[in-house]
Amino acid sequence: MNKYQLPSDSQLRSKEFVFGVATSSYQIEGGVEEGGRTPSIWDTFCRTPGKVDNGDHGDVACDHYHLWKQDIEMIHSLGVDAYRLSIAWPRILPQDGVVNQQGLDFYEQIIDECHARGMKVYVTLYHWDLPQYLEDKGGWLNRETSYKFAEYAEVVSRYFGDKIDVYTTLNEPFVSAFLGYRWGEHAPGIKGEREGFLASHHLMLGHGLAMPVLRKNAPNATHGVVFNATPAYPLTDKDQAAADYCEAENFHWFIDPVLKGEYPQAVIERQSTKMPMILEGDLDIISAPVDYIGINYYTRSVARFNENGDIETVKQTESEHTYIGWEIYPQGLTDLLVRLNTRYGNLPPIYITENGAAGDDHCINGEVNDEQRVRYVQGHLEAVDNAIKAGVKVDGYFAWSLMDNFEWAFGYCQRFGMVHVDYQTQKRTLKQSAIAYQNMLLERAEENK
Template sequence: MANDASAVSDTRSPHSLADPFSPPADSALWRKNFLVGAATASYQIEGAVDEDGRLPSIWDTFSTTPGKVLAGDTGAVACDHYHRWEADVDMLVSLGLEGYRLSIAWPRVMDAAGLPNRKGLDFYKRLLNRLKEKGITTFVTLYHWDLPQHLEDRGGWLNRDTAYRFADYADLMSRELAGTVDAWATLNEPWCSAFLGYGNGHHAPGLADVGFATQAMHHLLLAHGLAMPVLRTNDPASQKGIVANIGRGTPNSDSTADRRAAHLFEVQHNAWILDPLLKGAYPRDLFELWPGTEPLMLDGDMQTVSAPLDFLGINYYFRTNVSSDGAHGFRDVPLEGVERTQMGWEVFPDGLRDLLTGFKSTYHNLPPIYITENGMASDDKVIDGHVDDTQRISFLKRHLAAVDQAIKAGVEIRGYFLWSLMDNFEWAFGYERRFGVVHVDYSTQKRTVKRSAELVAKFLKERKARV
């Protein structure tokens, strides 16, 4: 299809632009060097799943399995970004966004023998070159969950060999794309890949065994560690890091048992990933929670995993209120009367601030941080050409305030990426849940800028005028 810029509908009205959004005058977010951008992921937006030599991924398989994804949705077309990328870049630029975080589809760029697929590589080269021409800072994630199905057929992340294949993939991409990428992230949210993919079956490949999850996590983190020196050799001017999703756990009461439960929640959600990266060891409490699930590893693995990071990407969405399960774990206790998003997640900005300041105290080698995802889903509709996403505007303003508070408490945070640039395939929830600051009509592929994006653009224009 043609890359038709007219598919973008500019809804910025004088009334909308008058609404409050900008941070207070003393906010660190006004700094010129604080990067503000938006993020996407390959399977969620690209479509074109069987074009130009792209191989099947685990999400192609999972989403076409009956009962796995809401309404039977798949990423076969998604936002058709593979064909509309030029107009999407123009839209990003029109909003004044300074950074763009995207991911590469591993099955699009390598064949089953590990050889490069030139048509797939050329797509990303064109995209990244255009972004650089437009002055956009580029953050590229190598793995945002779309593992090639042929690797899953050989065991996926339960197979140690997948970590070495990932290093080969990182080698190819960093050689081919060197100079067009400002920051490389090896993995996006290994907690989701390991636990949702192998621990409870909610995500691809759909396995459900906690012992599988801990082994998959080890191989994911090993893959990260093996890729880091490759990236440093091939593209020395870029930053290198990893992206982790974090969760705030709070106790349902002040009892010792409930406070322990909240601690264990954060151990399995946060320390399971951050301790190996920043301390070189898994947290012992993890195996109190999940006894007998210690992963198999080789001597030297943890030294590989804990290679120094240039940055740590942090994704945050909600908190979980928990109580003791009466044994050695925790159970969710949803609070009543709290604000929630379309996902059912509680809106809790203080959790982001508290986790960030806590990490600064816990990890003395904490690298600079980028908030690589933050946002919310709402049931957005276009009415008279406009999308008035009031809850998202409030959500973003409060979470940016939490980021500012963490910066003022001494946490080095260098930027913030909205999740997401546009509505897209929301994994097991299909197309029902809308996270974008740009609305997508999936039947026509028309993009409509939401009011939240208008106000972010207004803030960025004001900030640019100040400096």
């Protein structure tokens, strides 16, 4: 398949629908000790033995810190409308209250280069790289970090204003809170049920505190927040309540306070002894209006009650899986979007801010045949189209990821990129999935002339 096939009546063909690619700072930049940057919790976590596969780290990663200009040129060559990136908090505020102009300059040149090439810029303020100096004071377990995040949002938005087209406060607070502070699988590696829920509340409070700051400083930009969501299905008819609870804890817990001004009752009741202190007015802050919701979708889960009445997920061994072990299930994206639309009623516009597949990809004779990823993206574009036809307002789709990069606790063994990266030489090679994306977007551009 040399291009993705979109139905002739698809809104995805219109020039108003935004196609893009996405990255994040710690995963691609490198240059961890350059340009005034100080350590993040991921720099520390990577140096803790046994935490990251192969002892990998982001010190160099894709060396985007030095190769950014050629990378922007490569992004532009794909024909996308927008580039979604994140800003590294420790590059902007390397010490508490100290603004680093070199950090602002680094991102400004990227933003300017994107705009010069006609691409919009979607900036995430927090994609998990908390400054280590804040973690030393408790990190997201410390309520003060919510206010520090608002101060960081003030610095960035005051400097860039409307030059940033779309602001995102948080990327996947579920991962930051639960993998970072509940299960210990991500930085900072803390394990504790109460800690996970406390971190989640402080993350959402930080989002709410930042929203009016962003609106004040960038009144013409678009502002929102990004959630990862994994729709759950019951293993048998008797397991529907298990599937419902999985959704409640894994993403309603984060979306409900923003769109409904409350946390889901099912989670409050089941986790009653682990609930954080929620002060009067917190939910009013968190539920500040948003212009859009970003949804990151990769796979589904299948849930059941085990013999002890506990909820567990069941791997679907008969299904096709990606290299990371996640089931390929495009229908889940349609179902998820329709469910969200039903649950929240007057839902803000949605962007699919991440969608992609990990592969065991190899560059052979200058080519990377990532046939599974090509099928994966095709299926998920069709799933988005089906959701739109079912009445969901979806305004854009961002492939995860632009290029292979540091995949958190998996290090460099999982390749999510549409572009292959040789980490020894930093050579970039467009995979078949990138070429299919490029050809689809070129065809769409011709149609819309």
